[in-house]
Amino acid sequence: ITANGPLVTKRNFAVAGYYANGPLVTFVAICRPPESHDMPNIINIVNSNLALRWERIFHLRRIINLSIIIELVQEVIGFHETAEFIPxxxxxxxxxxxxxxxxxxxxxxxxxxxxxxxxxxxxxxxxxxxxxxxxxxxxxxxxxxxxxxxPKGMSLNPKNQQELLDSITCVLEMLVVLHDNEPIYHQDIRWPNIIQLPNALDVPSKWIIIDWKDSDGYPNNLADHLTQDEHAPEVFQQNHGGEVDIWSVGKLIMDANRWIIGLSQRITQFGRDLQSDDRPSAKKALKRFKKIKRKIS
Structure with a gap:
């Protein structure tokens, strides 16, 4: 069986695939195993006998129809940051x-x-x-x-409010520990440096922070190689603190507000507050964000 891509809902997970026996090709849906079973549930969808001309034509039409959902499937799968095995x-x-x-x-x-x-x-x-x-x-x-x-992950932006809640929670949980005793500052928290781990069945979704080449502790020097429009003003000053990472979390939210339709105003206001002059610590920000999650869930 060759898997072409996952189709995911909150409760079900299926893979579109096919198998061939001579000229007979069968499209199938490979579903999660039933309870108390280890083997996946294989559902035959349609057969095509490629030995017959008219069935070859129908088979081609089916492939064309399937191609319509490729973009939708890609939204679920996401993009790897780079192609595998290509330097x-x-x-x-x-x-x-x-x-x-x-x-x-x-x-x-x-x-x-x-x-x-x-x-x-x-x-x-x-x-x-x-x-x-x-x-x-x-x-x-x-x-x-x-x-x-x-681990490897998928370089993609959260596509809905729930994934944004999950990803921001993961970032803030990371910052709480990172900024604690002998603090470290990532300094370059942006969506390209946050990847989703590829397990579509996980609820909530799991996100990790990567690319630590610009991280620093305290005391520190100004990071004048970073871009002003994507980083906190304080990062261009010596001996800055965790406020630079908190500002970046606010920018994550405000950036996501551009492509997530109907994002809660509680979340966007939280993002603005993280970019204000009076920013909370990571611990206080996480506590407040969890309250927001409970109110809008």
């Missing part, structure tokens, strides 16, 4: 490869060794602090300036 050169500093189980990053800039050392250090601190909802360093080859990171 991508970014900013002339690193080569990224999406491998079978993890992400391989090879640094090629003059400061490649320092960058790998920095990542080894930061991921070690994330592990020591027990920071949730982040990727992890599987292996670092300092001689070749290579790091392997996991």
């Amino acid at each position: 991508i050169v970014r900013e002339g500093r690193q080569i990224i490869e999406v491998c079978g189980k993890n992400i391989k990053k090879t640094y090629i800039s003059p400061d490649a060794h320092d960058r790998v050392e920095m990542l080894v250090n930061i991921y070690g601190k994330l592990m020591q602090k027990g920071v949730p909802n982040v990727d992890r360093l599987d292996h670092a080859d300092k001689e070749k300036d290579v790091v392997y990171l996991s």
Whole structure:
């Protein structure tokens, strides 16, 4: 059976596929196993005998009709950040490869060794602090300036209010621990650096924060290589604190407000407050956000 893509609802999970026996091709729906069973439930949808000309024509028409739902299926599946096994050169500093189980990053800039050392250090601190909802360093080859990171996920924006609630909750949970004892600041929290883990059956959905190359502790220097329209004003000043990450969470919400129709005003107001001059700590922000979730759910 060859799976072409998942079709997902809140309660059901099915994969469109087919199998062939000689010229006889059968389209099927592969559904989750019934209770107390391990084998998936295979439902035959339609047969086509490709030995017959008129059935070949009907088969082609069925494929054309199925193509209509490809875009809808893609919205469910999402996009991987990069194609698998194809090296991508970014900013002339690193080569990224999406491998079978993890992400391989090879640094090629003059400061490649320092960058790998920095990542080894930061991921070690994330592990020591027990920071949730982040990727992890599987292996670092300092001689070749290579790091392997996991888990893999899907680079896509939340497509509805529920997914936005899930993703912002994951980010704030991460920041509560990150900003605690011996604080670390990510400094570059944007939707491209937040990925969804690919388990369509999980409710709530699970999101993790990646790309820690710009993270820093305290004291710190100004991060003048970042863009002013996507980052907090304080990040361009020395010795800033967690307010830079809180501002970024507010921007996540305000950005999502552009494509999520009917987003609750409670959520958008929360986003504005996170970008105000009087920003809460991560702990207070998470507590308030959970109250908002309860009120609108």
